Amino acid sequence: DQQVKQNSPSLSVQEGRISILNCDYTNSMFDYFLWYKKYPAEGPTFLISISSIKDKNEDGRFTVFLNKSAKHLSLHIVPSQPGDSAVYFCAASDEAGGTSYGKLTFGQGTILTVHP
């Protein structure tokens, strides 16, 4: 039972263009969502997060959008850079009211390749 799904195993974009990574979830108890980036031979690195009370959060080139009614979130990277090439994981937490979100349910990941 995959509660968090990333249906695109891979995405290829040109440098300078927008990258859009998608994630769907099924558990309506999830109230906090995160994106992690992972390079080969390294652990996942936190990128950006969003609470269920918001529909958008921005941090520099990265923006996360949340559509609660559709149980869908997306990560936009603008402009994309070759250094962004990595595996991106969507994750969700149902630790409602918690002050630390650590028990996460992850998607399968999307491999992003940004071509120069």
Next chain:
Amino acid sequence: DTGVSQNPRHKITKRGQNVTFRCDPISEHNRLYWYRQTLGQGPEFLTYFQNEAQLEKSRLLSDRFSAERPKGSFSTLEIQRTEQGDSAMYLCASSIQGVYNSPLHFGNGTRLTVT
């Protein structure tokens, strides 16, 4: 902040042997988590500690798995009588409970191969 440290980076063992992994979290972090990641999948939650107390264990954590965090500092994850299905990347992560929206910081993992 030296990050989360995991040792060893790689472990190859024969089926039936016991293995132990170590995780040193970021020093001021009071929460420590263990995750497991298999090929083509995202990390899966195994268990977590707040200080020295183990607060939750996933159904994925069979009786052959045991984790400890003595004195609330480093943690060990032991797998007894390893099976080929235990082959995976074992990730440790830490965070600060009590700081709003404190994200998880992951180590680089221990890759276990059971032959």
